[in-house]
Amino acid sequence: MKAGAALCIAICGAALAADPGTAAKPLSSAQILDAAQATDWRRPDPANTLYLELPAGRVVIELAPRFAPEHVANIKALVGEKFFDGLPIGRVQDNYVTQWGDIDEVRKTATATRRLPDETALAWNESLPIVKLPDADGYAPATGWLDGFPTGIERKPAAQVWMTHCYGIVGVARGDWPDTGSGSELYVVIGQAPRHLDRNIVLVGKVLRGMELLSSLPRGSAPLGFYDDQEKGRRTLISSARLASSLPASERTALEVLRTDTALFTKYVEARRNRREDWFLRPAGHIDVCNLAIPTR
Amino acid sequence: MKAGAALCIAICGAALAADPGTAAKPLSSAQILDAAQATDWRRPDPANTLYLELPAGRVVIELAPRFAPEHVANIKALVGEKFFDGLPIGRVQDNYVTQWGDIDEVRKTATATRRLPDETALAWNESLPIVKLPDADGYAPATGWLDGFPTGIERKPAAQVWMTHCYGIVGVARGDWPDTGSGSELYVVIGQAPRHLDRNIVLVGKVLRGMELLSSLPRGSAPLGFYDDQEKGRRTLISSARLASSLPASERTALEVLRTDTALFTKYVEARRNRREDWFLRPAGHIDVCNLAIPTR
Numbered sequence: 348m349k350a351g352a353a354l355c356i357a358i359c360g361a362a363l364a365a366d367p368g369t370a371a372k373p374l375s376s377a378q379i380l381d382a383a384q385a386t387d388w389r390r391p392d393p394a395n396t397l398y399l400e401l402p403a404g405r406v407v408i409e410l411a412p413r414f415a416p417e418h419v420a421n422i423k424a425l426v427g428e429k430f431f432d433g434l435p436i437g438r439v440q441d442n443y444v445t446q447w448g449d450i451d452e453v454r455k456t457a458t459a460t461r462r463l464p465d466e467t468a469l470a471w472n473e474s475l476p477i478v479k480l481p482d483a484d485g486y487a488p489a490t491g492w493l494d495g496f497p498t499g500i501e502r503k504p505a506a507q508v509w510m511t512h513c514y515g516i517v518g519v520a521r522g523d524w525p526d527t528g529s530g531s532e533l534y535v536v537i538g539q540a541p542r543h544l545d546r547n548i549v550l551v552g553k554v555l556r557g558m559e560l561l562s563s564l565p566r567g568s569a570p571l572g573f574y575d576d577q578e579k580g581r582r583t584l585i586s587s588a589r590l591a592s593s594l595p596a597s598e599r600t601a602l603e604v605l606r607t608d609t610a611l612f613t614k615y616v617e618a619r620r621n622r623r624e625d626w627f628l629r630p631a632g633h634i635d636v637c638n639l640a641i642p643t644r
Numbered sequence: 645m646k647a648g649a650a651l652c653i654a655i656c657g658a659a660l661a662a663d664p665g666t667a668a669k670p671l672s673s674a675q676i677l678d679a680a681q682a683t684d685w686r687r688p689d690p691a692n693t694l695y696l697e698l699p700a701g702r703v704v705i706e707l708a709p710r711f712a713p714e715h716v717a718n719i720k721a722l723v724g725e726k727f728f729d730g731l732p733i734g735r736v737q738d739n740y741v742t743q744w745g746d747i748d749e750v751r752k753t754a755t756a757t758r759r760l761p762d763e764t765a766l767a768w769n770e771s772l773p774i775v776k777l778p779d780a781d782g783y784a785p786a787t788g789w790l791d792g793f794p795t796g797i798e799r800k801p802a803a804q805v806w807m808t809h810c811y812g813i814v815g816v817a818r819g820d821w822p823d824t825g826s827g828s829e830l831y832v833v834i835g836q837a838p839r840h841l842d843r844n845i846v847l848v849g850k851v852l853r854g855m856e857l858l859s860s861l862p863r864g865s866a867p868l869g870f871y872d873d874q875e876k877g878r879r880t881l882i883s884s885a886r887l888a889s890s891l892p893a894s895e896r897t898a899l900e901v902l903r904t905d906t907a908l909f910t911k912y913v914e915a916r917r918n919r920r921e922d923w924f925l926r927p928a929g930h931i932d933v934c935n936l937a938i939p940t941r
Contacts, residue, residue: 441856442811442937467925482782485930514739514836523922538859539811539837539935543919543928559738559863562835566856622840625820628764631840633782638836640739 376618379611380642387611388603388644389495391555393591395419397426398600399447399557400586401436406557407591407600408517411496414510415466415551418519422530422551423590424459430531431588435579436564440572442538445561446520447585449531450573462526467546468509471502478607480616482633486542487511490636492607496553497636499545510550513540513637517552537562540637555602555643605642615642673915676908677939684908685900685941686792688852690888692716694723695897696744696854697883698733703854704888704897705814708793711807712763712848715816719827719848720887721756727828728885732876733861737869739835742858743817744882746828747870759823764843765806768799775904777913779930783839784808787933789904793850794933796842807847810837810934814849834859837934852899852940902939912939 374382391409399406412419425431430449437450477498479491487499490511497511510516517535521528528549535554554561564583569575574582591599606612619639621630671679688706696703709716722728727746734747774795776788784796787808794808807813814832818825825846832851851858861880866872871879888896903909916936918927 439860441859483780485779485781485932486928525925538835541935543916543931543935545928547923547925562738563736563860563862565860619840626844628822628844631783631842634840635782638838638840 373621373623374614374618375622375624376615379615379618380605383605383611387606387609389606390603391591393599395552396555396591396599397422397552398587398589398591398594399431400588401557401560401583402586403560403583404557405600406560407555407602408552409495409555409604410552411494411510411550413494414469414496415519415549417460417463418466418528418530418549418551421459421463422519422533425456425530426588426590427593428456428458429587430454430456430459431585434585435574435582436561436585437567437579437582438534438571438573439537439564439566441566443536443541443572444534445537445564446532446534446572448520448533454531456529456531459529459531461529463529463549465525466549467525468505468507471500471506471508475508476608477508478612480634480636480639482620482635484636486545492636492641495604495607495641497639499636507546509546511540511636512536512542512544512550514538514640515554515558516550517554518544519549519551521548535561540635542637555604556600603644607641670918670920671911671915672919672921673912676912676915677902680902680908684903684906686903687900688888690896692849693852693888693896694719694849695884695886695888695891696728697885698854698857698880699883700857700880701854702897703857704852704899705849706792706852706901707849708791708807708847710791711766711793712816712846714757714760715763715825715827715846715848718756718760719816719830722753722827723885723887724890725753725755726884727751727753727756728882731882732871732879733858733882734864734876734879735831735868735870736834736861736863738863740833740838740869741831742834742861743829743831745817745830751828753826753828756826756828758826760826760846762822763846764822765802765804768797768803768805772805773905774805775909777931777933777936779917779932781933783842789933789938792901792904792938794936796933804843806843808837808933809833809839809841809847811835811937812851812855813847814851815841816846816848818845832858837932839934852901853897900941904938 395410397408410419436447438446477491477493484490489500497513499509499511501507519528519530520532567574620634692707694705707716733744735743774788774790781787786797794810796806796808798804816825816827817829864871917931
């Protein structure tokens with residue numbers, strides 16, 4: 348029915364190579380990325396990089412010790428015990444979360460702690476290297492990035508910063524009491540950012556690669572997206588969970604993440620706030636912290 | 645590792661029946677829904693209800709003729725020709741869109757129009773029965789609901805209203821020119837609301853049921869989430885697309901949608917702006933128009 352290229356929804360232009368003939372226009376985000384130097388990228392610390400090995404492939408998660416030091420340490424202790432190996436992905440709730448780990452509460456731990464302090468937010472102070480987003484946010488007085496993670500900021504009255512519940516962010520499931528989440532069950536956001544959870548539950552990291560392995564799983568039929576008894580036998584099982592640092596270099600995933608504390612990143616954000624690709628009729632002049640995916644390569 | 649119930653992430657409380665002993669607390673959204681009368685619900689017009697029949701089940705889409713009358717009419721003409729029957733779901737891009745229809749541009753139409761006018765927004769006027777959300781929005785001067793669809797509102801200078809790109813909203817794919825979308829390829833948002841697309845592309849409706857059939861499909865490996873040549877043979881094919889009104893009543897999906905123009909809905913919004921279930925440590929005091937899913941039953 349149409350002549351020409353496939354219908355693209357918004358990013359035909361971005362998928363094309365930069366055209367030097369269009370230099371008079373503001374650069375698109377793709378063109379800005381093309382111009383990035385090696386120093387605009389960072390390599391996540393292997394000691395804070397978690398590999399969730401699934402039958403369909405590897406999910407790479409960057410842990411965020413600054414945001415939740417005790418929870419991250421506990422998860423590392425669990426991983427060191429091979430606690431997650433063989434446990435299921437037990438809950439997939441559409442437009443909400445995928446949850447894995449000791450869903451059936453069958454596993455014991457020798458070294459990890461069962462109850463941890465509240466790490467839903469950390470104290471704000473001037474010296475935190477936060478990169479602020481210029482746009483207003485409805486759920487927080489301000490937002491930005493800290494250590495590459497999306498961050499809510501409240502200087503007054505609470506003087507807190509916290510990781511925001513964006514797509515791909517990983518958290519620690521808990522019961523009705525704040526100290527009931529040990530890290531034995533983790534979840535990842537697979538839909539619209541549930542920002543009302545911010546500062547209600549502890550977030551520990553972010554999926555850098557392999558999100559599609561967690562987001563495209565069959566949804567569970569039981570309440571809250573848990574798999575029901577008939578579905579339980581077909582649950583995806585975790586082959587293993589390992590820190591990258593525990594593997595030989597040859598078995599690690601080579602991965603770089605765009606730094607958020609550079610002049611180039613500031614330009615990148617502006618290009619995403621106002622999309623200039625030919626496809627667009629009208630730039631938004633705004634971006635939500637959860638709409639800005641940090642590039643990886 | 646834990647005594648008691650499964651770890652729930654935010655909605656344990658909502659899943660429980662209303663407890664009359666807790667009447668002193670503000671009602672939760674679940675309790676408000678429990679109190680809804682028959683008149684708080686509406687039945688979508690069968691003439692504007694599209695069934696996308698997939699091998700895994702039926703997707704129910706409510707069309708929005710007020711927002712895009714010519715595009716909706718064209719889609720109905722295509723459906724009347726059985727245009728979509730046998731065509732593939734050809735693109736699934738993680739955290740973005742699922743797209744279906746004449747992806748391979750192989751089908752002819754006898755009665756539908758190939759080019760349509762710009763319907764990315766409609767003129768605002770006082771008499772439109774818009775229900776406004778009290779919270780600020782970053783992408784629009786105001787938001788709310790019109791005919792049950794999430795809506796952006798700009799009284800000045802543009803005097804426009806438009807449907808917002810939320811999870812489950814259905815749009816008309818187009819090429820680099822605004823009039824290149826006929827409805828022969830449609831998409832649905834399956835991730836974080838891509839609000840930067842608002843007023844850039846025509847939206848025609850919303851999935852009321854069966855989103856999980858579109859959101860959990862394997863992601864495509866080619867650029868923009870299109871399936872590559874190796875994957876094409878395994879694409880999900882549309883068994884049929886039909887208007888509910890063209891089927892006998894016995895074959896229609898009985899479905900009601902919570903009305904957005906009632907006093908009960910206003911209470912419901914408030915309960916979602918400030919979650920009072922026991923699980924929550926801190927109510928958000930805010931909700932984004934794309935975070936408020938309109939209940940169906």
